[in-house]
Amino acid sequence: MSVADRITLRSPARLVVLVSGSGTNLQALLDATEDPAFGATVVGVGADRDGIEGLSRAARAGVPTFVEKLGDHPDRFSWDRALTKAVDAYDPDLVVLAGFMKLCGADFLARFAGRTLNTHPALSPSFPGTRGPADALEYGVKVTGCTLFLVDAGMDTGAIVAQRAVDVLDDDTTQTLHERIKTVERSMLVDAVGRMVRGGWTVDGRKVTLL
Ligand code: GRF
Numbered sequence: 001m002s003v004a005d006r007i008t009l010r011s012p013a014r015l016v017v018l019v020s021g022s023g024t025n026l027q028a029l030l031d032a033t034e035d036p037a038f039g040a041t042v043v044g045v046g047a048d049r050d051g052i053e054g055l056s057r058a059a060r061a062g063v064p065t066f067v068e069k070l071g072d073h074p075d076r077f078s079w080d081r082a083l084t085k086a087v088d089a090y091d092p093d094l095v096v097l098a099g100f101m102k103l104c105g106a107d108f109l110a111r112f113a114g115r116t117l118n119t120h121p122a123l124s125p126s127f128p129g130t131r132g133p134a135d136a137l138e139y140g141v142k143v144t145g146c147t148l149f150l151v152d153a154g155m156d157t158g159a160i161v162a163q164r165a166v167d168v169l170d171d172d173t174t175q176t177l178h179e180r181i182k183t184v185e186r187s188m189l190v191d192a193v194g195r196m197v198r199g200g201w202t203v204d205g206r207k208v209t210l211l
Helices: 024-032 053-060 076-088 106-112 132-139 174-199
Strands: 013-019 040-047 065-067 094-097 116-120 143-150 160-167 201-204 207-210
Touching: 013 024, 013 053, 013 174, 024 040, 024 053, 024 174, 040 053, 040 076, 040 174, 053 065, 076 106, 094 174, 106 116, 116 174, 132 143, 132 174, 143 174, 160 174, 160 207, 174 201, 174 207
Parallel strands: 013 040, 013 094, 040 065, 094 116
Antiparallel strands: 116 143, 143 160, 201 207
């Protein structure tokens, strides 16, 4: 049996959250971190586009924001380098991709792999990609859910930190199913991040254990 090192963070841990949309997962983290006992502070919020509710939520909470748009860069590499630099400026302990609709590149992973989380609205390894709820519905599964994982170079392939199941109802549409998943996803995210920042975790191959 191998003994994996326990990873622990500063207290309170510094979180940077990246968003591309409505930011309800971000909001759940902002709400949770209002309580000092949670053990973390959201120190910065980044996005790959302007004008989204996620950025407004951060602004209302008084959290600094930044935007790095792919289109403002000659290629993906330079965008990834700029994103990495922008995130690094906040000196984060954990980076949380909360509905961030871009794959992180080599620079980002070299700097933040092992401490970057992403949340996906399906039960990995099923239905990776941007259409998790729609693909689950089309396939006809009776149970789907959400997955929190440590980001690697693949599409929703990283080591799994937490999962929650959600029943698919006979009259579900993609939207009703996704909304029900998101309710569970927010609580999974807050619960797991809280445990990681307060107790630490180990990674042994693909097995992540929250302590
Ligand atoms: C979440 O279901 C996330 O997993 C997916 O997009 C949704 C983002 O929701 N990638 P929000 O922006 O946090 O409200």
